[in-house]
Amino acid sequence: MNQRTRIKICGLREAADVDAAVEAGADALGLVFYAKSVRALSLDQACHLAERLPPFVTPVGLFVNAAPAEVEAALRAIPGLLLQFHGDETPGDCERWGRPYLRAVAVRPETDLLDCARRHPRAQALLLDAPVEGYGGGGKVFDWSLLKTSVPYPVVLSGGLNADNVADGIRCVRPWAVDVSSGVEISRGVKSPDLIRRFCAAVHAADAAHTR
Ligand SMILES: O=C(O)c1ccccc1N[C@@H]1O[C@H](COP(=O)(O)O)[C@@H](O)[C@H]1O
Numbered sequence: 293m294n295q296r297t298r299i300k301i302c303g304l305r306e307a308a309d310v311d312a313a314v315e316a317g318a319d320a321l322g323l324v325f326y327a328k329s330v331r332a333l334s335l336d337q338a339c340h341l342a343e344r345l346p347p348f349v350t351p352v353g354l355f356v357n358a359a360p361a362e363v364e365a366a367l368r369a370i371p372g373l374l375l376q377f378h379g380d381e382t383p384g385d386c387e388r389w390g391r392p393y394l395r396a397v398a399v400r401p402e403t404d405l406l407d408c409a410r411r412h413p414r415a416q417a418l419l420l421d422a423p424v425e426g427y428g429g430g431g432k433v434f435d436w437s438l439l440k441t442s443v444p445y446p447v448v449l450s451g452g453l454n455a456d457n458v459a460d461g462i463r464c465v466r467p468w469a470v471d472v473s474s475g476v477e478i479s480r481g482v483k484s485p486d487l488i489r490r491f492c493a494a495v496h497a498a499d500a501a502h503t504r
Pocket residue numbers: 302303322324326329330331354356378419421427428429430431432450451452453471472473474475
């Protein structure tokens with residue numbers, strides 16, 4: 293089946309970057325609700341960015357061990373928010389909202405993806421990331437050859453992707469979607485509309501080149 297690879301651009305902080313991502317064909321935009329991240333937003337800032345999104349572009353709220361009240365406030369304020377849990381949340385923490393969510397998994401040689409999938413039966417997707425110091429957004433690629441198990445729902449490939457390596461990632465992993473943050477930044481936490489466009493163009497070119 294020919295299947296286009298969905299694109300999530302994460303850690304946006306500026307309206308111009310949001311607009312560039314939408315124009316370039318991004319399917320989802322990540323809003324970071326993790327105070328320790330250089331990409332962190334207040335709820336107010338996140339609402340203003342989310343208001344710019346046209347239909348069919350999904351706002352994604354990224355949380356790391358957030359207090360339930362914080363998740364609840366974001367769900368109330370941003371219609372259609374897809375949750376991304378990127379910390380040590382238990383399956384119960386992720387599922388208590390009765391809302392679709394992405395569960396981030398740091399992929400190590402010993403990681404059992406099927407077990408992760410079993411523990412998160414209601415996740416929309418597993419988001420596969422590199423193990424990094426802290427929780428994520430570290431721009432590190434993991435060893436894609438570790439992905440030998442297929443999971444019973446879609447995966448999102450992330451971790452150190454950029455316009456130069458994303459085609460290889462798509463070819464190796466065949467993910468439902470790819471997710472990028474550091475790889476579209478000119479300096480830590482500062483997005484570049486040009487790099488966003490280059491990343492999206494590389495994904496579209498990879499899809500056009502591959503029979504999937
Ligand atoms: O972006 C962050 O600052 C962040 C902080 C804490 C957890 C996750 C974070 N970002 C997510 O990390 C992956 C990989 O990002 P990168 O492309 O390697 O920089 C991605 O899913 C981001 O959404």
